[in-house]
Amino acid sequence: MHRKRAEIATDQVAFEAFYRRHVDAITLFLARRVEDPHTVADLVAEVFLAVLDSARTYQPGLGPELAWLYGVARNTLSSERRRAFKESRLTNRVGGRRVLDTDDLARLEERIDAERSAREVFKAMADLSERERAVLELVVVDQLTVTEAAIALGIRPGTAKVRLHRARRKLQALPLVMEGAPG
Amino acid sequence: MRFEEQILMELKAEMTARAERRHRTRRRLFTGAAVAGLAAVTAIAVPLLTGSEQPAYAVAENADGTINVQLNEFRDADKLERDLERLKVPADITYLKPGKSCEGNRGKIVGGASPEEWEGSASDKAVRLRPGKGFTIDPRHVGTGQTLVMAFTERTGGAAEAAKPAVQWQLAAYVVEGQVKPCVVVDDPLWDDADRPGRPSPASS
Numbered sequence: 336m337h338r339k340r341a342e343i344a345t346d347q348v349a350f351e352a353f354y355r356r357h358v359d360a361i362t363l364f365l366a367r368r369v370e371d372p373h374t375v376a377d378l379v380a381e382v383f384l385a386v387l388d389s390a391r392t393y394q395p396g397l398g399p400e401l402a403w404l405y406g407v408a409r410n411t412l413s414s415e416r417r418r419a420f421k422e423s424r425l426t427n428r429v430g431g432r433r434v435l436d437t438d439d440l441a442r443l444e445e446r447i448d449a450e451r452s453a454r455e456v457f458k459a460m461a462d463l464s465e466r467e468r469a470v471l472e473l474v475v476v477d478q479l480t481v482t483e484a485a486i487a488l489g490i491r492p493g494t495a496k497v498r499l500h501r502a503r504r505k506l507q508a509l510p511l512v513m514e515g516a517p518g
Numbered sequence: 519m520r521f522e523e524q525i526l527m528e529l530k531a532e533m534t535a536r537a538e539r540r541h542r543t544r545r546r547l548f549t550g551a552a553v554a555g556l557a558a559v560t561a562i563a564v565p566l567l568t569g570s571e572q573p574a575y576a577v578a579e580n581a582d583g584t585i586n587v588q589l590n591e592f593r594d595a596d597k598l599e600r601d602l603e604r605l606k607v608p609a610d611i612t613y614l615k616p617g618k619s620c621e622g623n624r625g626k627i628v629g630g631a632s633p634e635e636w637e638g639s640a641s642d643k644a645v646r647l648r649p650g651k652g653f654t655i656d657p658r659h660v661g662t663g664q665t666l667v668m669a670f671t672e673r674t675g676g677a678a679e680a681a682k683p684a685v686q687w688q689l690a691a692y693v694v695e696g697q698v699k700p701c702v703v704v705d706d707p708l709w710d711d712a713d714r715p716g717r718p719s720p721a722s723s
Contacts, residue, residue: 345537347530354529358522380525387533439521 344390354383357404363446364408367453367476372443376433378415385411399486402479406487409469459506467502470495577601580654588652589687592672607657607666610694612701614671620701624667625694640664641692653689665698667691671706 343353361382365375385407392403435443453476460468473484485495519527574594578586585605587598592613602609612620623630629639636642640659644666647653660666668691 345533347533350529350533351526354526358526362522376521376525379522380528383525383529384532387529387536433521434524435521443521 344387357401360401361408364405364477366446367450370447372440372447373433373435375443376435381415382408382411399483402483402486405473405477463502463505467498470498471502474499579605583657585655586652607655607660609666609668610698612669614669616672617706618671618703619706620669621704624699626696628693628695644693645691660693663696665694667694667698
């Protein structure tokens with residue numbers, strides 16, 4: 336069982352399939368939170384590198400992989416923010432920045448642009464407690480179900496529900512936040 | 519190349535690098551798949567002192583019946599085999615030059631059918647390496663009609679290891695049921711000397 340769980344970390348074919356399934360979702364996840372295209376690209380690399388580190392914690396039976404992966408992405412983002420990701424463990428960096436050609440840049444900027452309203456939501460949510468914000472983020476901004484958000488955060492669905500309810504009540508005055516919220 | 523492809527390439531390179539690191543630290547390599555079954559190799563570099571006045575090896579029996587062996591030089595394999603025989607361990611010992619190994623499986627290896635079967639088998643348990651001190655044989659895992667097969671391959675120390683003894687060895691050890699075929703020396707397909715400068719030129723023992 337353990338072997339199966341860690342397969343995406345050791346089997347290159349399995350990893351490539353996993354990467355291709357989710358790289359767009361993760362790029363958008365990061366574009367909703369970070370405005371600089373180089374940083375977004377760097378973070379995409381860091382998130383999947385973290386997948387190699389923590390694939391052992393992934394349990395296929397427990398929920399959709401994307402929920403687990405969003406959890407990894409959140410952790411990566413917060414730890415990268417802490418150390419300002421100055422030393423990436425991967426190689427393709429020049430002067431501390433990932434090399435992007437004009438095509439890459441344009442595509443990334445487009446995505447970052449498209450996620451502008453999501454970043455507005457983040458600003459509006461700044462006053463919530465970290466725990467409430469985490470649930471709201473995943474449900475409202477990343478469109479996970481409450482159960483999936485609970486998986487991503489490693490908490491019980493009931494707990495996630497309570498925190499989401501509290502966050503929404505606090506933000507009732509902000510129509511922007513409720514926009515696009517499922518159910 | 520799109521940045522997504524570039525990242526994927528870097529990540530795959532990282533996976534390869536990690537796999538190599540794992541191999542290096544946990545040197546239990548499975549070889550000989552081309553031959554029937556799998557031969558398992560326990561290989562950990564242990565210092566081998568050279569140029570000293572001391573005997574080629576030292577054998578000591580422990581209170582619990584296990585046997586400590588310290589190798590100082592790659593000579594007198596026959597004598598070591600006779601000493602072990604006296605301690606009720608039929609053994610077949612081969613000393614090999616760097617980059618060499620014995621060809622294929624040299625008999626019916628106990629626990630040699632698969633990595634799963636190897637874990638905890640007599641072959642797995644018969645020999646324990648004591649890094650820096652040699653190795654310990656547990657005779658309880660070598661049954662009647664069985665032979666402990668040990669092939670030692672010399673490793674040359676890199677410049678970074680200059681402070682340590684200049685010669686080290688790695689060991690492939692397993693228990694064979696019945697007859698043991700003689701060692702046919704071949705180039706070791708799994709020999710990795712990438713981290714050591716000046717890979718020695720092949721020379722048979």
